[in-house]
Amino acid sequence: MNWIPQSLLSRSVLLISALLVLSQLIWFGLYRTYNVRAQSEYLASQIASVISTVSVALETMPASARRKFSEKLPAHQNIRLLPATAWDDEEVPLPESPLLRSISDHLKRDFSGDAQALVMLEDATRALWIKIKVKNQAYWVVFPPESRGSAPPGRGPAGVFSA
Secondary structure, rough: OOOOOOOOOHHHHHHHHHHHHHHHHHHHHHHHHHHHHHHHHHHHHHHHHHHHHHHHHHHOOOOOHHHHHHHHHHHHHEEEEOOHHHHOOOOOOOOOHHHHHHHHHHHHHOOOOEEEEEEEEOOEEEEEEEEEEOOEEEEEEEEEEHHHHHOOOOOOHHHHOOO
16 A cells, blocks of 8 residues: 555645644744743832832831831732741742743842842742842742633643643
8 A cells, every 4th residue: 555646636735734734833833932031020020010119118118107008019010029037038949931031031130139039839820039139138929820811721821831
């Protein structure tokens, strides 16, 4: 049994079909690569903007008002603000991901080493934890997946986020 068609027309149709399928697969791969990079940059800039706003707010308010601010923040921004403790001062390596690389680059550029990103598994979801230092006090800003506008893992920006 011969799998290759005998007529020239059939072989031409088969060759053209194979080339079309191959070109579509290459196009899809390139589109996904560039789309992931663009989404990563956008989300990283949004997260860096929120971190900058929270950092400035913490710097300008008195220490007594910071606790009340951290209690009100989840209701308005869907992010949490937690004081960091002495035992979580060590650097934790990030999983390899375009989004996390973009976030780390934005944080290094905007905060010159006063911010650190970390991904943690929390209640079966991936939360993004970013540590900032304000007036010699460290805080964790926690972004749950829904605050980043992520889709379920494997689709959209969440596929970028999951390592």
